[in-house]
Amino acid sequence: MITFNKVTKLYQKEIVGVRDVSLTIDPGEFVSIVGQSGSGKTTMAKLIIAEERPTAGQMIIGDWDITDIAHRDIPFLRRQIGVVFQDFKLLPRKTVFENVAFALEVSGTTNEQIRIIVPQVLKIVGLETKADRFPHQLSGGEQQRVVIARSLVHRPKILVADEPTGNLDSINAQEIIDLLKRINSFGTTVVLVTHNREIVNTLRKRVITLDHGQVIADQKSGKYIL
Amino acid sequence: MLTSLVRVSRFAVQNFWRDIWLSSVTIVIFVLAITLVGVLSGVKVITDQAIQVLRSKVDVTITFKSGTPEQTALDLKTKLETLPETTAVSYTSADENLEIFKQLHANDPTVLESTAALDRNPFGPSVKVAARSLEAYPRIAKVFEDESFASVIEVGSRSLESNQLAIQKLSSFTRNLNRFSLALTIVFALIATLVVVNTMRIAMYAHREEIGIMKLVGATNWFVRGPFLVESILIGVLAALLASLILLGGISLLSGWFDTLFQGYDVRMATYLTSHFFAIFWGPLLGAVVLSIISAGIAVGRYLKV
Numbered sequence: 001m002i003t004f005n006k007v008t009k010l011y012q013k014e015i016v017g018v019r020d021v022s023l024t025i026d027p028g029e030f031v032s033i034v035g036q037s038g039s040g041k042t043t044m045a046k047l048i049i050a051e052e053r054p055t056a057g058q059m060i061i062g063d064w065d066i067t068d069i070a071h072r073d074i075p076f077l078r079r080q081i082g083v084v085f086q087d088f089k090l091l092p093r094k095t096v097f098e099n100v101a102f103a104l105e106v107s108g109t110t111n112e113q114i115r116i117i118v119p120q121v122l123k124i125v126g127l128e129t130k131a132d133r134f135p136h137q138l139s140g141g142e143q144q145r146v147v148i149a150r151s152l153v154h155r156p157k158i159l160v161a162d163e164p165t166g167n168l169d170s171i172n173a174q175e176i177i178d179l180l181k182r183i184n185s186f187g188t189t190v191v192l193v194t195h196n197r198e199i200v201n202t203l204r205k206r207v208i209t210l211d212h213g214q215v216i217a218d219q220k221s222g223k224y225i226l
Numbered sequence: 227m228l229t230s231l232v233r234v235s236r237f238a239v240q241n242f243w244r245d246i247w248l249s250s251v252t253i254v255i256f257v258l259a260i261t262l263v264g265v266l267s268g269v270k271v272i273t274d275q276a277i278q279v280l281r282s283k284v285d286v287t288i289t290f291k292s293g294t295p296e297q298t299a300l301d302l303k304t305k306l307e308t309l310p311e312t313t314a315v316s317y318t319s320a321d322e323n324l325e326i327f328k329q330l331h332a333n334d335p336t337v338l339e340s341t342a343a344l345d346r347n348p349f350g351p352s353v354k355v356a357a358r359s360l361e362a363y364p365r366i367a368k369v370f371e372d373e374s375f376a377s378v379i380e381v382g383s384r385s386l387e388s389n390q391l392a393i394q395k396l397s398s399f400t401r402n403l404n405r406f407s408l409a410l411t412i413v414f415a416l417i418a419t420l421v422v423v424n425t426m427r428i429a430m431y432a433h434r435e436e437i438g439i440m441k442l443v444g445a446t447n448w449f450v451r452g453p454f455l456v457e458s459i460l461i462g463v464l465a466a467l468l469a470s471l472i473l474l475g476g477i478s479l480l481s482g483w484f485d486t487l488f489q490g491y492d493v494r495m496a497t498y499l500t501s502h503f504f505a506i507f508w509g510p511l512l513g514a515v516v517l518s519i520i521s522a523g524i525a526v527g528r529y530l531k532v
Contacts, residue, residue, distance in 0.1 A: 072446075078444035089438075106440070
């Protein structure tokens with residue numbers, strides 16, 4: 001599903017994002033990528049959605065070699081991968097419904113389909129009653145659930161969550177993790193980037209540990225070891 | 227494609243309305259820039275008209291010596307009429323010149339008595355000539371400086387010295403005035419361009435995160451750019467309409483002043499400016515819309531590399 005083959009990412013030719021990373025994530029897996037700040041976790045998430053390009057090595061998503069993906073193809077890749085960000089990244093001038101619908105509108109989905117799909121997804125994340133609210137009228141946890149709803153509308157095979165609980169209290173954080181587990185149970189591959197020890201330890205799923213841009217541990221059912 | 231176009235337009239109107247404060251500020255700045263350049267364009271038209279009126283009023287009268295046969299003056303008139311540089315040539319007989327003199331000094335009995343005491347008409351006939359341009363007078367002067375006329379024309383009149391000096395001064399003044407008003411218009415058009423471009427850049431800067439988010443959820447560059455371009459058209463058109471209303475209002479308010487300025491001349495400046503409104507002000511009006519689109523397109527492009 002996701003293959004990093006000796007991937008290195010350097011910023012300004014000297015600063016290491018990740019170095020010589022080789023790993024494979026299979027379909028349906030729930031993988032946590034952990035590490036301290038600056039260890040390269042977010043760089044890995046950015047490489048998966050082609051927000052960054054590898055300096056060396058090969059990146060494959062499904063059957064698609066995205067190492068040198070053309071700019072015009074990036075939107076099509078992103079429509080197949082759901083992404084959840086720590087800082088939510090919701091469109092401030094759009095309502096909850098419009099934010100979720102936007103991900104469908106960019107791919108040319110008809111209005112009829114949008115009217116069916118969006119309420120269904122909002123129901124999954126428990127926000128069906130807040131469809132007309134703007135992001136600033138929601139709590140942090142609710143905003144993150146809107147982001148998850150937006151990332152799900154395309155029924156992606158991969159969901160990348162970059163520190164999704166970073167801005168949330170422990171109760172909201174646990175709700176988001178439960179939601180991610182539920183999405184994983186439907187068969188979606190989930191890549192969770194986090195430095196939250198408690199969450200990683202309770203998940204009992206695969207854990208990839210990074211340090212200074214390199215993989216120092218890859219445990220099938222691991223714990224936060226740093 | 228049609229669905230996308232409809233969506234792009236809907237997003238544009240939605241964004242415009244939901245961020246009405248930023249939209250309003252942008253429009254106000256655009257209106258000020260357009261109005262400023264518009265006023266200068268208008269001033270240039272008014273200056274041009276005034277210069278044209280002034281130039282059309284310049285003419286030269288060639289006065290013949292007393293006792294010169296009428297036929298000589300009429301010969302000069304015929305000769306001047308054949309020149310392509312002249313627009314009007316008129317003849318006044320010696321008797322008519324005496325009559326005009328008497329009318330001019332009707333309230334001065336001493337002058338009238340002196341004239342009556344003379345046993346012959348002290349005036350000769352005269353020919354008045356108007357040229358197409360001020361620069362043509364030296365060429366026209368060559369005709370009556372010819373020997374056949376030179377001896378019967380009053381010296382001051384024939385030499386044209388004083389007239390030529392006045393004509394040269396007027397010609398130089400109008401040329402400089404034209405250059406000045408053109409330079410002023412260009413300078414302010416450049417300032418207005420910078421203002422419009424930077425205003426749009428700031429507006430797009432305010433939305434840079436939004437642009438990045440659109441890209442991250444899979445929007446193509448066109449789909450991200452579209453609403454911003456449509457919004458910029460909306461802003462440009464609304465600003466142009468508001469500036470038009472302000473300029474038309476200004477023309478209407480100043481119509482009385484225009485009438486005073488061109489009193490005695492056949493010029494209806496307010497009517498002229500209103501009826502030729504788009505011919506005169508198309509530059510700043512269309513310029514604002516075009517600049518708005520181009521600068522928005524470039525500014526959005528800077529944030530599309532996500």
